[in-house]
Amino acid sequence: MEKLKSVVPETLKQKISESTTDDLHSTSSSLLHFFQTLPLFHQMVRDLTDPEMALCGKNKEAALETKAKGNECFSKGDYSSALHFYSQALRIAPMDVEDKEKNLVATLYLNRASSLHKLGLFLESLRDCSRALIVSPAYAKAWFWRARVNSSLGNHEDAINDLNVSLKIETSLSGKRQIESELNMLLGQSRLRSSPLEKPNNESSDERLQMDLQCVSTTTKGRGMVSSTDIPLASLIHKEDPYAAILLKHCRETHCAFCFNELPADTVPCVSCSIPVYCSLKCQVQAGGQDFPKCKEKYESLEHLSDDLERYIRNVTSPGISSSNIEHAAEHKHECQGMHWPAVLPSDVVLAGRILVKHIEQQSSGGVDPKIHGILDLCQNYGKLSPETKLEFHVYSIILLHCLQQFYASNLPSNSAMTSEIIMLLSKIRVNSMAVVRMKYSDGKQPLDYDVTSSVEQVQVAQAVYCGGSLFNHSCQPNVHAYFLSRTLFIRATENVAAGSELELSYGPQVGEWDCSERRKFLEDRYSFICQCSGCAQLNLSDLVHTGYRCIKPNCFGVVLDSCVAKYEQEKLKHFKGPNSLQEYMVSDDNIGRVARHIFEQTDYRHCFEPGCCLSCGSSCDIRASQKTISGAEIYIQRLQDAVASGEIATNLITDALKSMDILRIVLHPFNKRIAEVEDNIAQAFYLIGELQAAVDHCQASIEILETLYGENHIVIGNELIKLASIRHSMGHKSAANDTSRMVAIFSRYYGSHADIIFPHLRYLKREASSLV
Numbered sequence: 001m002e003k004l005k006s007v008v009p010e011t012l013k014q015k016i017s018e019s020t021t022d023d024l025h026s027t028s029s030s031l032l033h034f035f036q037t038l039p040l041f042h043q044m045v046r047d048l049t050d051p052e053m054a055l056c057g058k059n060k061e062a063a064l065e066t067k068a069k070g071n072e073c074f075s076k077g078d079y080s081s082a083l084h085f086y087s088q089a090l091r092i093a094p095m096d097v098e099d100k101e102k103n104l105v106a107t108l109y110l111n112r113a114s115s116l117h118k119l120g121l122f123l124e125s126l127r128d129c130s131r132a133l134i135v136s137p138a139y140a141k142a143w144f145w146r147a148r149v150n151s152s153l154g155n156h157e158d159a160i161n162d163l164n165v166s167l168k169i170e171t172s173l174s175g176k177r178q179i180e181s182e183l184n185m186l187l188g189q190s191r192l193r194s195s196p197l198e199k200p201n202n203e204s205s206d207e208r209l210q211m212d213l214q215c216v217s218t219t220t221k222g223r224g225m226v227s228s229t230d231i232p233l234a235s236l237i238h239k240e241d242p243y244a245a246i247l248l249k250h251c252r253e254t255h256c257a258f259c260f261n262e263l264p265a266d267t268v269p270c271v272s273c274s275i276p277v278y279c280s281l282k283c284q285v286q287a288g289g290q291d292f293p294k295c296k297e298k299y300e301s302l303e304h305l306s307d308d309l310e311r312y313i314r315n316v317t318s319p320g321i322s323s324s325n326i327e328h329a330a331e332h333k334h335e336c337q338g339m340h341w342p343a344v345l346p347s348d349v350v351l352a353g354r355i356l357v358k359h360i361e362q363q364s365s366g367g368v369d370p371k372i373h374g375i376l377d378l379c380q381n382y383g384k385l386s387p388e389t390k391l392e393f394h395v396y397s398i399i400l401l402h403c404l405q406q407f408y409a410s411n412l413p414s415n416s417a418m419t420s421e422i423i424m425l426l427s428k429i430r431v432n433s434m435a436v437v438r439m440k441y442s443d444g445k446q447p448l449d450y451d452v453t454s455s456v457e458q459v460q461v462a463q464a465v466y467c468g469g470s471l472f473n474h475s476c477q478p479n480v481h482a483y484f485l486s487r488t489l490f491i492r493a494t495e496n497v498a499a500g501s502e503l504e505l506s507y508g509p510q511v512g513e514w515d516c517s518e519r520r521k522f523l524e525d526r527y528s529f530i531c532q533c534s535g536c537a538q539l540n541l542s543d544l545v546h547t548g549y550r551c552i553k554p555n556c557f558g559v560v561l562d563s564c565v566a567k568y569e570q571e572k573l574k575h576f577k578g579p580n581s582l583q584e585y586m587v588s589d590d591n592i593g594r595v596a597r598h599i600f601e602q603t604d605y606r607h608c609f610e611p612g613c614c615l616s617c618g619s620s621c622d623i624r625a626s627q628k629t630i631s632g633a634e635i636y637i638q639r640l641q642d643a644v645a646s647g648e649i650a651t652n653l654i655t656d657a658l659k660s661m662d663i664l665r666i667v668l669h670p671f672n673k674r675i676a677e678v679e680d681n682i683a684q685a686f687y688l689i690g691e692l693q694a695a696v697d698h699c700q701a702s703i704e705i706l707e708t709l710y711g712e713n714h715i716v717i718g719n720e721l722i723k724l725a726s727i728r729h730s731m732g733h734k735s736a737a738n739d740t741s742r743m744v745a746i747f748s749r750y751y752g753s754h755a756d757i758i759f760p761h762l763r764y765l766k767r768e769a770s771s772l773v
C-alpha cells in the first residue's frame with residue numbers, strides 16, 4: 001500500500017491533502033484515472049482478489065496432511081497437540097470431500113471430539129460429536145462416541161439412545177458386538193438421568209429499556225441525546241445491535257468472529273474459507289456462512305426406527321441452526337470467496353465494505369442504489385483529517401471498490417461517486433465506530449483467583465458501528481456508561497439525570513484518569529474534535545491536583561502547577577461564570593474543601609494560575625528541582641513494582657519504596673495521582689509478604705486519593721474496593737462485607753444486572769461476604 005501511495009504524483013497528493021468534502025468527486029476521479037493506467041495498481045488488485053493466489057481458501061491435501069499430524073499426536077497420547085492439528089485441519093478442509101469413504105469434515109470433528117474427551121472437555125466433545133453427525137447423520141462411530149461422551153456427562157438416557165442409533169447403522173459384526181456390550185453396561189446402571197446439557201445462556205437479558213430518549217441539536221457538539229423524563233441512576237437507557245461490526249485482526253485466533261466472545265476449544269471454522277473462526281455453529285450461520293451440507297450416504301439405514309428414536313436423531317442432526325430460521329447479519333458472505341483482501345486490508349476498510357454491502361442488499365433489487373449518497377446518517381469530519389489520512393482514505397476506497405466488484409461484478413460501478421461515498425463512509429467510521437471491549441484479567445489469572453495483585457483491563461476485540469449509540473456525545477465527566485455483551489451495546493445512566501439534560505458517555509478519556517491537556521490531545525488526535533465538555537471547560541478539583549506539586553510552605557495545602565497544566569486551567573477561567581464543581585467543594589470541611597477554599601478565598605484566583613506558584617499562598621516552587629527529586633525516588637519504586645510483578649519481594653525493597661514515598665509526599669500534592677499509584681504498589685507488596693494489615697492501610701490510602709480524583713462512586717473505586725475486600729476477606733475481617741456492598745452498589749450503577757456476568761469474581765466476593773456477616 002505504501003508503494004502505491006508513494007507513486008501518486010505530488011500535485012495530486014497536494015490536491016487531496018487540501019480537499020474538503022466538496023472536492024471529493026474531483027480528487028477521487030483524478031486518482032481513479034491515475035490508477036487505471038498504473039500496472040502496479042492492477043497487479044495489487046489481482047493479488048488481493050484472485051482466489052488462486054490467496055491462502056484463505058480450502059485445501060484438501062493440506063487438510064489431510066494436518067489430520068495425519070493430529071492422528072500421530074493422538075496415538076502418542078499428546079491430546080493437546082492433536083486438538084490443535086484437528087482444529088487447523090478443520091479450518092482448511094473443504095466440506096464436500098471424502099477421506100476413506102467418510103466425509104472429511106465429519107471425521108475431523110469426530111477425531112477432535114475424541115481428543116477433547118481425553119482432555120476431560122466433555123461438553124466441547126459432545127458438541128463436536130453432534131457436528132460430525134449434522135454433516136454425516138449415518139456415521140455409526142460418531143453415534144458411538146457421542147454415547148461415550150454423554151455417559152461421561154451422566155446423560156445416561158441420551159447415551160442409550162446414541163448407542164441404539166449406532167447399533168442400527170453399524171454393519172460389521174465386531175462393531176455391533178462392541179456397541180451391544182456398551183449398551184448392556186449402560187442399561188445395567190440404575191441411574192437414568194435426563195440431559196442437563198443446555199448451555200447456560202447467561203448473556204440473555206430481559207431487562208427493559210426504561211427511557212424515552214430524544215435526539216436534539218446542541219450548541220457546541222452537533223446532535224446529542226437527551227431524555228424527556230428524569231432518569232434514575234443505574235437505569236438501562238439504550239440497547240442496540242450493531243449496523244456492522246468486525247473482529248480485530250489480532251483477535252482472530254482467540255475470539256469468535258461473530259459474537260466476539262472468547263473461543264472455546266471446539267471452534268467452528270467458516271464453511272467456505274479459512275479466515276474466520278466461530279464459537280458455535282449458530283455464530284457461523286449468523287455471520288453469513290453457509291449451512292453444513294448433509295452427506296446423503298446410507299440415509300436409508302436410519303429409516304424404520306421407532307418414532308422416539310427418529311425424533312431423537314432429528315434433534316441431534318438437524319438442530320434448527322440454519323440460515324433459513326436464524327436471523328443473520330450475513331456480513332461475511334461477500335468476503336468468503338477464498339480471496340485475500342478481507343484478511344489483509346485494515347479492519348476499518350473491511351468494515352466499510354460490510355456497511356456498503358449491507359446498504360446495497362437492503363435496497364430491494366440488490367443492485368446499485370441510484371440514491372446511494374449518504375449511507376448512514378452519521379456525522380463525519382473529513383475536512384479535519386491529516387493529509388496522510390485523506391490520501392489513505394482515497395487509496396483504500398478505490399482498492400475496496402475493486403475488491404467488492406469481484407462479488408458484485410458490474411453492479412458496483414468504479415466511478416468517482418462511489419469512491420467518494422466510500423471515503424465518506426471511512427470518515428464516518430473514524431468518528432462513530434465504537435471499540436467493542438472485553439475484560440482481561442492480569443497475568444492470565446482466572447476471575448476467581450482475583451486478589452490485590454490482580455487487575456482487570458478492558459481490551460478492544462472488535463470495531464462496530466451502532467447508529468443510535470453514535471448519537472451520544474462525549475464527556476470527560478460522563479453521566480452514562482457503555483458496555484457490551486456479545487455484540488450488543490448497552491448504555492446505562494450512572495447518575496440521576498434530570499429530564500432534558502444531555503446524556504453523554506466517555507469516548508475514552510475521563511477526569512481523574514488523565515489531566516485536561518492529555519484528554520484534549522487524545523480526542524483531537526483520535527476523533528478530530530476539541531472537547532467542549534464540562535470537565536474540559538470548567539474548573540474542577542481533580543484537574544488541578546491530578547499532577548500537582550506541593551507548596552513549599554509546610555502548612556499550606558495549596559497546589560502548584562507546571563506550565564502545561566497551568567495553561568489549560570487558566571484557559572478554563574475565561575469561561576468561569578460562577579458556581580461550578582470547584583466552588584461546591586468550598587462548603588465542605590474536608591481536605592477537598594480546604595484545597596478549594598485556598599484557591600478561591602485566599603488569592604485573587606483570576607490571576608494566580610502562574611506555573612510554579614502556589615495557587616493558595618503564591619509561594620514559588622522550583623518545579624525542575626522537584627522533578628529531579630522525583631526521578632531519584634522513582635528508581636526504588638520501579639524496583640518494587642518489578643518485584644511485585646515477579647511475585648518475589650525482599651523486605652528491603654519495601655523499606656526503600658516507603659522512603660521514596662516519603663520523598664514524593666514532600667514534593668507532590670497529597671492528591672497527586674502518582675501517590676495513589678505508589679500506595680497501591682506498596683499495598684500489593686505487603687500483601688505478597690503476608691503483612692495484611694499494612695496492605696489494607698496502603699490500599700485505603702490509595703482509594704482515598706482516587707475518590708478525590710474520580711468521585712466516590714466511580715467504577716475505578718469499585719475496582720479498588722474489590723482489592724480491599726479481598727484482603728479483608730483473607731483476614732476474616734467483618735468490614736469486608738461493607739467493602740463488598742459498596743463495591744456491588746458501584747458495579748450495579750455501571751452494569752446493572754449484567755455485573756455478575758461481566759465480572760464473575762463479584763459473585764464469589766458476594767458469597768464470601770455473606771459468610772462473614
Ligand SMILES: C[S@@+](CC[C@H](N)C(=O)[O-])C[C@H]1O[C@@H](n2cnc3c(N)ncnc32)[C@H](O)[C@@H]1O
Pocket residue numbers: 220221222223224378379381431432470471472473474475527528529530531532533
Ligand atoms: C459520535 S458523534 C456524536 C454525535 C454527533 N454530535 C452528531 O451530530 O452526529 C461524535 C462527534 O460529535 C461531536 N462531539 C461529541 N462530543 C463532543 C464534545 N465533548 N465536544 C465537542 N464535540 C463533540 C464531535 O464533532 C464528534 O466528532
